[in-house]
Amino acid sequence: MSTSIMPAGLERVRSPRAALPSVPRQSPWAWVLERLDACLSESVRRASPVELSRGRLLVGILGMLLLFDLLVLFFHVRLSPEPLRTGIVQLSCLLVFSGTLWWLRRATSIRVPSLVLSFLVTAAVIVETLLVANQAVAVNVMAMLVPMLTVYLVGMGWGLFFTALVAANMGLVHPLLFPAAGTQALSAWSALFVLCGWLVTWMFLASRDAAQAALEQALRTLRENEGKLLSLVESTDDPVCSLDVQGRVITSNHAGEALCHQLFGGAPSQGTPLFDALPSEQRELWKAQAERTLAGQRVRFQVDTLLNEQPRVMDISLNPILGTEGVPVGMTLFGRDITALKEAEARLSELHRGLLDVSRQAGMAEMATGILHNVGNTLNSVNVSVGVITKQLRALRVSGVARTSALLREHAHDLASFFTQDPRGQQLPAYLEKLSTQLAAEQEALLKETTALSQSVDHIKAVVSMQQSHARGSGMLEQVPVPQLMSDALRLHAVSFERLGIHVHTEYAQIPPVLVDRHKLLQILLNLVSNARHALLDSPREDKRLTLRVGQRTPGWVRIEVADNGVGIQPEHQSRLFTQGFTTKKDGHGFGLHISALAASEMGGSLTCTSPGPGRGATFTVEIPSQGGEPRD
Numbered sequence: 219m220s221t222s223i224m225p226a227g228l229e230r231v232r233s234p235r236a237a238l239p240s241v242p243r244q245s246p247w248a249w250v251l252e253r254l255d256a257c258l259s260e261s262v263r264r265a266s267p268v269e270l271s272r273g274r275l276l277v278g279i280l281g282m283l284l285l286f287d288l289l290v291l292f293f294h295v296r297l298s299p300e301p302l303r304t305g306i307v308q309l310s311c312l313l314v315f316s317g318t319l320w321w322l323r324r325a326t327s328i329r330v331p332s333l334v335l336s337f338l339v340t341a342a343v344i345v346e347t348l349l350v351a352n353q354a355v356a357v358n359v360m361a362m363l364v365p366m367l368t369v370y371l372v373g374m375g376w377g378l379f380f381t382a383l384v385a386a387n388m389g390l391v392h393p394l395l396f397p398a399a400g401t402q403a404l405s406a407w408s409a410l411f412v413l414c415g416w417l418v419t420w421m422f423l424a425s426r427d428a429a430q431a432a433l434e435q436a437l438r439t440l441r442e443n444e445g446k447l448l449s450l451v452e453s454t455d456d457p458v459c460s461l462d463v464q465g466r467v468i469t470s471n472h473a474g475e476a477l478c479h480q481l482f483g484g485a486p487s488q489g490t491p492l493f494d495a496l497p498s499e500q501r502e503l504w505k506a507q508a509e510r511t512l513a514g515q516r517v518r519f520q521v522d523t524l525l526n527e528q529p530r531v532m533d534i535s536l537n538p539i540l541g542t543e544g545v546p547v548g549m550t551l552f553g554r555d556i557t558a559l560k561e562a563e564a565r566l567s568e569l570h571r572g573l574l575d576v577s578r579q580a581g582m583a584e585m586a587t588g589i590l591h592n593v594g595n596t597l598n599s600v601n602v603s604v605g606v607i608t609k610q611l612r613a614l615r616v617s618g619v620a621r622t623s624a625l626l627r628e629h630a631h632d633l634a635s636f637f638t639q640d641p642r643g644q645q646l647p648a649y650l651e652k653l654s655t656q657l658a659a660e661q662e663a664l665l666k667e668t669t670a671l672s673q674s675v676d677h678i679k680a681v682v683s684m685q686q687s688h689a690r691g692s693g694m695l696e697q698v699p700v701p702q703l704m705s706d707a708l709r710l711h712a713v714s715f716e717r718l719g720i721h722v723h724t725e726y727a728q729i730p731p732v733l734v735d736r737h738k739l740l741q742i743l744l745n746l747v748s749n750a751r752h753a754l755l756d757s758p759r760e761d762k763r764l765t766l767r768v769g770q771r772t773p774g775w776v777r778i779e780v781a782d783n784g785v786g787i788q789p790e791h792q793s794r795l796f797t798q799g800f801t802t803k804k805d806g807h808g809f810g811l812h813i814s815a816l817a818a819s820e821m822g823g824s825l826t827c828t829s830p831g832p833g834r835g836a837t838f839t840v841e842i843p844s845q846g847g848e849p850r851d
Contacts, residue, residue: 767779
């Protein structure tokens with residue numbers, strides 16, 4: 219497996235030589251180019267593509283000139299009228315050309331050899347025309363080789379210099395040395411065409427150089443982008459791998475190679491099918507996901523595996539690589555070890571369950587506090603009633619009845635004379651009349667206090683009974699009439715609201731029972747009612763008002779609102795109300811609203827709050843599905 223993220227085809231772009239349009243290996247030209255490159259020095263072969271192509275051309279021209287000299291030396295010298303001079307000239311040229319080739323093999327630049335060759339070619343053309351008086355030879359088409367060759371090898375300036383020499387020889391020097399009638403115009407036109415050849419060659423090479431510069435800039439940008447991509451991919455600890463349509467490995471980063479070592483005991487080499495190295499129980503899964511990816515889909519899945527004999531969870535993402543026609547030509551594989559994340563999620567879930575247990579206990583404590591508060595207030599009334607009854611019982615005229623009874627027993631033998639002659643007997647009827655009236659009044663007062671005492675006891679009994687009806691395990695869904703549950707939550711605070719002068723207004727719509735966890739919903743309502751009571755107590759206004767609404771705003775959803783006109787909420791606090799630990803109370807713990815929001819989410823609903831601002835009250839809204847719902851994230 220390659221340790222570079224770049225495809226192999228792009229790695230070759232790093233070499234300037236490889237940036238040239240290459241000839242296929244099976245072409246005969248490949249052999250020719252290799253022979254030409256063998257005649258160049260290493261520095262020239264590593265030069266820019268333009269410089270390398272000039273060196274190849276220079277070697278090719280020198281080779282053709284050497285071949286031409288050899289042919290002349292072996293065949294033409296014997297036919298020449300002056301074979302000695304011709305042989306010396308050809309041998310001299312052969313030595314010069316061979317020396318130039320030898321120089322190219324060791325030169326760090328082709329600049330000087332190019333100037334030498336340009337001078338030799340120009341001199342050869344000029345000397346040939348001067349040695350022959352024939353005008354046809356003077357305007358030979360070989361003269362056009364000078365501008366094309368020199369402009370390409372040594373540039374525009376030197377090319378113009380050598381071209382101007384040839385043009386001057388054709389248009390001025392030769393006509394003056396060998397004047398002939400009617401040849402001046404031909405010489406002038408020939409010289410002009412040679413100059414035009416220089417101009418055309420320069421324009422072509424200028425266009426070629428501009429295109430080459432744009433290509434090199436594009437290649438530099440491509441290499442920079444490749445370097446950035448390589449740095450980005452190699453900087454991650456997540457394995458990244460590129461696969462072809464057969465699932466064979468093209469390239470991967472170091473993390474991917476390390477993962478393959480851990481999974482398979484070694485990194486698969488480039489071109490090795492990755493899926494074949496997988497365990498049999500996972501191979502079919504990976505192949506199925508790869509088929510979906512090659513169909514144009516982005517696939518993400520999780521797999522359980524063993525790394526260093528430890529169970530790990532890997533999050534795998536497969537993304538298609540689209541070709542020019544939009545058809546997938548491969549895929550990229552991104553992996554991430556999410557074992558720590560899964561463990562954290564498990565711990566978070568456990569903490570969440572513990573938090574819900576704590577919230578249930580907090581709700582039970584809230585309910586117990588309300589019960590004790592109401593029972594305590596009622597017990598005060600019971601105590602007062604018992605005291606009044608005791609006092610009235612002690613004040614009863616029972617002693618007068620006893621004395622009257624004793625007096626009647628004492629005079630039982632002469633009652634007639636006792637009622638008519640004894641002053642005490644004469645006053646006894648009036649006394650009995652007053653005593654009966656007094657006892658009847660005291661009986662009525664005792665009955666009234668006894669009724670009040672019975673009502674207080676009944677209230678205590680009702681509160682305890684209501685608590686018992688709600689004191690069941692949470693998590694069980696049942697059909698609950700929400701208005702009744704709201705009334706139960708309110709009843710736990712009813713006495714305190716009355717004593718504190720808080721006016722309670724209810725708006726209950728006719729809605730069917732809701733399938734919900736009774737305990738969780740009651741816990742939310744108790745907490746919201748308690749918070750509203752505190753907000754009203756802290757408010758300086760006289761008209762303290764608590765409004766409870768139950769309705770169905772949208773089909774399938776129940777909406778519960780607890781609104782007060784108390785101290786209100788600061789705008790900067792509204793976004794943090796349901797955060798654990800946040801509270802505005804001096805003795806608060808920042809737990810109630812957070813737990814209530816969690817409970818609403820557990821029931822598939824939500825808990826929100828709105829407040830116009832400080833001193834303008836607040837409204838808490840609970841929305842839950844009427845037939846139960848899945849927990850929200």
